[in-house]
Amino acid sequence: MKTTRPFVLLMLLLLVLSSGLAARIDCWFMGWPGNHETSLNPLDVMIGDAQKLFAGSFYREADVYYHSGYYPTIFDNRAAFETAHMAADTGAVASHNQGDEAGFRSQPLDLIDAFNRHFTPNRHTHLDEGGPTDDLSKSEEVREILPWLKISSELDPEDIQTYIVTAFWLRTRMGNVAEGEQVLREGLRYNPDNPQLLFELGQVYFENYHDLQRARHIWEAALRCWQQQMAGKPDSERFNFDNKFIVEQLQTRLALLEETAGNFNAAIAHWEQAKAVAPDPGKMQKHINELKQKLAAPANAPAAAIH
């Protein structure tokens, strides 16, 4: 015991010294102007921006679950999976997908390849349509994508699509409108004034709460935010595919809202604006003409009766 005591005391002394020194340096580091640390989150400190890579991977995993495991690998043709289907199906995200989504695998190259396909998911299905069972009554199975989306949004709170997809499926297939709204508000806390998040929040008020007034305010705010964010940017960026899509969606929803409220003049104005950025303006023009006829009808009717 006598021989070990000095060593134990020395160890204790070194421990106290190192702890004190660490605490001292940490205090100095926190006050140092060159410190760029903005968070005390252990993940931020340990892996920093690499979190976004993992977030992307978890987001993709959610889409894999949406397809019940039938998903292209890096060796397959991924043109039909450029945009996650679980996101494209929400209607709030522009789809960049092309080609045959069911046939991303080529014909079997050999006997082993053909045999191998019995042991992996081999059919294109979506969870909201019942997955492998094709039973539409099981559409709430789409809940299985939620854990991966939650982890993804924790790792990369600036990824807008994660919030939109989570909120959409929560409110449409699982009937959990309050949680869906909560997710969108959390997204807006990290990404204030984001037009896409505001669009989806407006959808919650329009479709679920049937609160036309608040939906109108939110969508108009989304349009204002979009205009502010695009101010001074070149037209090539201002009217790229994704921006056109969000403007079209916002204008279309506002037009539908005004139609529901019976404000046909305002609806026509929004349809006109949507038409300017729509990929297929013909259909919208036809609808505008119908609305104009509706507007003209009550005015002409008494005149016809008089004559």
Added chain:
Amino acid sequence: MNKIFAIGKVVLLEMYRRKDFYVLFIVTALITAVMGSVTFFKDEQIVRYLKAICLFLIWASSLFIAIGATARQIPAERESRTIFPLMAKPVSRAQVLLGKFLGCWLACGAALVIFYAFFGCVAAAREHQWPLANYFQAWSLHWAMLGIVVAMTLFGSLVLTAVSSNITITFIATIAILLVGRHLHQVALTMSEPSAIMITSLYYVIPHLELFDMRDLIVHDWPLIPWGIWFIALVYAAAYSALLLLLSWLVFRRKVLQ
């Protein structure tokens, strides 16, 4: 045959006394329990992520058990010189090899039964269903795959001098086959000669362990594999295990034990 079973029984008893399985099972159960305690969006019916994590842990644990235990069998006998009294008995080298294989493979099968029973309980707790036929197919294919891995490790323990190098090389080979085995032919098509022919040959030579991985089908509730296909897969595993055991015997019968 009795001699093979006797050696196999000794191996089985030895593995029963080792702590590898217990530690891996507790780790699997703990991680699964922690992950299962998490609730996402107040929905307690979400289960597939938990099934995927649990099955991944089962696969990782089974590979640790199979490779770790098998790699030590013959080198340990040689180091402790117990191989000499064993060979002094009326037992051929082929019987020793088969006995070692059988013991390790049966131990893996027994461990898998416990792992899959645990998995079934975890899944049933949330899904309230027991797709026993699907679990049986998954377990049997997994066990058949471990037969190839055990035979491969046994062969490695005769060819490679150190246990650690055998464990490392077998692990890397197994994981590489599981990850990219099925894509090698496709990759070869995009390459120029002679790389293309080498990769294509490799594709045809390697045992396709990924065939036995039914995890995606189990996690996402896909229907059963046709039983005929399941049977062909078992025959494929038996053929590869037999081939690797034959190679092992060819090396072992001429091996100087001292």
